[in-house]
Amino acid sequence: MNETTVIKNEELTAEEKYQELGNFIRENREKRGYLIPVLYKAQSLFGYLPKEVQKFIADEMNISVSEVFGVVTFYSYFKTQPVGRHTITVCMGTACYVRGAKKILEALEDKLGIKIGETTEDLRFTLGEQRCFGSCGMAPVIMIDQDVHGRLTASKLDAILEKYK
């Protein structure tokens, strides 16, 4: 599963995003323990949580940046790096592994020029790994966003990636 729900806000300017986030914080300022919903909102607006956004949240909420950063880094849901439009997740479960998942991963790293956890410069793909999607019969498998692609070989990858712009 793609664990980051990226809500596209390309129609909003950065200024509008900050404005919306600021409003959200002000509306909920009085509530205790509201940092996580604020971070969730921020990530849905910006796609990830860059330092500037974390600093903005800390200032607006009158809390320290270290408190914000502590929560952001605790939950794997929150991303501090930009996430691509599409997330590729390579299964590294036992079945996939013995059927060559490592080679698939290496091929992807090679083609995209990024390592696990990274995003391509054109923000097209983010590469990740997981242990078993429950599709062992189709091993080795990868997921791109919500789609499962099975019985892979490195040579099939180009055609699959082509479908995701």
Place this chain on the structure above:
Amino acid sequence: MKATEIKDKKTEIPMVQVTINDQKVMIEPGSTILDAANKAGIKIPTLCAMSEINHYPGSCRMCVVEVKGHPCLVASCVYPVNEGMVIYTHSDRVVNARRAVLELLLTTHPLDCMTCEKNGECDLQDLAYEFGIKESGFGRKERNLPIDNSNPFILRDLNKCILCRRCVEICNEIQQSRAIGFGFRGTKTEVIAGLGHKLGHETKMTIGSKDNPDYSNCVSCGQCVAVCPVGALTDKAAEGKGRVWEFQKVHTTCNYCGCGCGFDLNIKDGKVVKVTSNSDSIVNGINLCVKGRFGNDYIHKEDRLKTPLIRKNGKLEPASWDEALTLISNRFQEIKKESGSDSLAALSSAKCTNEENFLLMKFARAVFGTNNVDHCARLCHSATVAGLAQSFGSGAMTNSIKEIANAPVIYLTGSNTTENHPIIALEIKKAVTKNGAKLIVADPREIELVKYATLWLRHRPGTDVALFNGLMNVIIMEGLEDKEFIKERTEDYEKLREVVLKYTPEIVAKITGVPAEDIRKAARIYASAESASLIYSMGITQHSTGTDNVMSTANLAMLTGNVGKENAGVNPLRGQSNVQGACDMGALPNVYSGYQAVTDPQAREKFSKAWGVELPDKIGLTVVEILNAAYDGKIRGIFVMAENPAMSDPDLAHAREALKRVDFLVVSDIFLTETAEVADVVLPGVTFAEKDGTITNTERRVQRFHKAIEPLGEAKPEWQIICELAQKMGYQMSYNSPAEIMEEIASLTPIYGGILYPRLGKEGLQWPCPNMEHPGTRFLHKDKFSRGKGKFIPIEFKEAVELPDEEYPLILTTGRVLYHFHTGTVTRRSKGLNEIYKEALVEISPQDAQELNITDGEIIEVASRRGKVRAKAKVTEKSDEGVVFMSFHFHEAAANLLTIAALDPISKIPEYKVCAVKVKKIS
């Protein structure tokens, strides 16, 4: 059960009996197992607990014990005792569990004790030694984290961190900087700083800070270093300079601000290597600020004065003590013969000891024969001394620092406490965040404590009297005054009432700019508190209406019955370490020690008899008046002891010219200050580390300086210099030690009557302490004011002397910053302090900056009718529209070239807080 019948002698609460390692222990219910073990003298190891701040999180698992009948081991630092509990603190099961914890910690902890700074005082090392663990049975896993070197004072090696959380706790809950916290999770958990891994230092007041989110908001207090049990956090400047067992620790008192914190100087080979906390310190416990902990490297700075200097052919050249003292003696005597005693003057020092201040005022009066003696208290709190003396009968902080945390309401005005009295600010923060106090801040600047305030009254600089009258108007109109207190304890209430009733909130809102509704709210909060502490500092005193402002604070406190009781009072925070003491010692032109007036024939006779000379009865000149008289040629000789009027006085161009015109100027100091540069003779004095003595902090607590190192070069303590000079001038003045001087002080000064060295111990004594049996006084005016009844003094609002106009449209207000002290003589010689705050900044509001087309960091010119300076602009919301702020630490951009020498008519304090300036773009 029988045991429950045993009651605590004091509280009458039934005690609980437990058995620890077959030993029976009686203890108060609610105590933890750890408490009980401590009581029984059984040592249980801990790693995360901090007894100094009463913090027991129960997370490190080192303190686990076995409780009979309990299925698993429990953390003794949090587990409460029950009647009949049977506990084993060192059973095999317990010891094995502790060993496992240690071995897990040692899988990642570097085993480099031989080069670790913490070697010899590391809790982990001690425990590994005790358990005989050479290496972890779980193998090794290096973390290989980079060492964080980004803070000028603190070295962070997180490879050594055992995640005990002590540093995070003290930073977040005591210091409340929240610079660090826990980040990431599981095995990757680490102490993060700011938005990453670099501690750095706060950058909000440096240029371009918004572009640098890498640094945390660390204020470099070093509290984290003080509590780290291992070598993860260490004092950078002391790296490689010595092991714990090589240091001689000398407990002494900090010589920066008036808080009066205690700490240990760590001495090796006759040098001060570092400062460490000492939990015995009564004022501060283990807390210290950046200057106290890390700002003492000036002591061994290479440009310390080490020999006397005499001006020859226009140049200051080294000379012998005898040559210097002979010259001084001859010249002062000549001037005295030619122009009379009153052509001489002495400036004493709020950085020197009580004994030295006493001797200098004795020297001025008995040897010079003049009352022209004063010191920099004139420039900071003379209005307090004058104002509170009229209202209450004595001018000092009425209550104690420790009471602040317990005050339900705090009214803070004209004090940027976080930066100027950092340890007192911790008490205010504690009051608000831990004890639920309401804080009202009245300040034109958005100081840090505004974040903690229930209400912030942002008044226009110089409108304090109007604001106080407005508050009192609401209190009286709404019947919130303390009628009984007014009737029993005060006089002239009707006069006050008559004046105050004119100041309705609406009228005051127009004068001050504070919304009428906020004035009402503030008045209600303050007046309805069970007790309310009013805290102020130089934002109140440094005005041409300084004494009026101070008397207004007294009016407000008396109106609500907030004087003479615990957790209340009128609390002026004194600036210099010993400014309270310098005043107490009579380094003032109108009083001897203990505020005994020179015009009082009885007092004069007492001192005259003790000192064996006739004493002058005419009140002398104040600091600014002395310089004015020097300018006019009426003062011809000045002895300046460790003061720097060429930086600290208002309208510096005038003051510096006055110093140049003096026929004969002698300065004793530790560095060649701006004042010493123009002196005829300069004498090398010593720092607080090189002498014995006492100083009196802002809460009237007399505490010891303990000599830790020998004077550098040929330098001498000021008390010796004064004695030797007096003798040269033919007056017998000789003491074997400062303790002997204190005996003379006690014999002549009723409020110090019982203050002698053997009684000072760890806690010192708070005056008034009239006799040897007296325990000292925690808060003043308990049943009776010093003057009998408290006096209400009605005060009309007066504008500041120089208001903005078309030509000079902005108000300049001046003050200090956390990282520097006064004229910068010592802090600008401290490496780390200068790294953090290296240049003068002009704080200007975004609105004014926009109008003048000024950007952050741009060099601008600030000009008043008296002078102009250039410095970088800091665009910040901290400044209100129409108000700019400068600190007075930087000689390259001396704020006092701009300030006005308008004096308060009563206390003669200059109006540093308001003058009119214009700001000009240069490029």
